[in-house]
Amino acid sequence: MTKLCIKIDLDLCQGHGVCQAEAGEVFELQDTDAPYPQAVVIKENVGNDDREKVLKAEKFCPNAAITVTEE
Ligand code: SF4
Numbered sequence: 772m773t774k775l776c777i778k779i780d781l782d783l784c785q786g787h788g789v790c791q792a793e794a795g796e797v798f799e800l801q802d803t804d805a806p807y808p809q810a811v812v813i814k815e816n817v818g819n820d821d822r823e824k825v826l827k828a829e830k831f832c833p834n835a836a837i838t839v840t841e842e
Contacts, residue, residue, distance in 0.1 A: 793828040
């Protein structure tokens with residue numbers, strides 16, 4: 772199984788929370804210096820169970836802040 776590398780561009784993330792709604796096991800909104808919470812990756816090793824959810828989060832993030840690549 773290939774590993775997914777998940778990156779969030781915090782310059783783009785505006786805390787819409789779509790990622791957390793799609794894959795709450797992987798993304799979590801946390802308070803930052805920005806005026807709104809931003810997403811962080813809370814699960815490093817993403818297996819097949821979460822793969823589809825993570826790809827949906829990438830696809831539906833309104834700010835295109837999530838990049839998912841295979842390692
Ligand atoms: S969906 Fe995109 S913009 Fe919204 S919190 Fe997640 S990464 Fe940030």
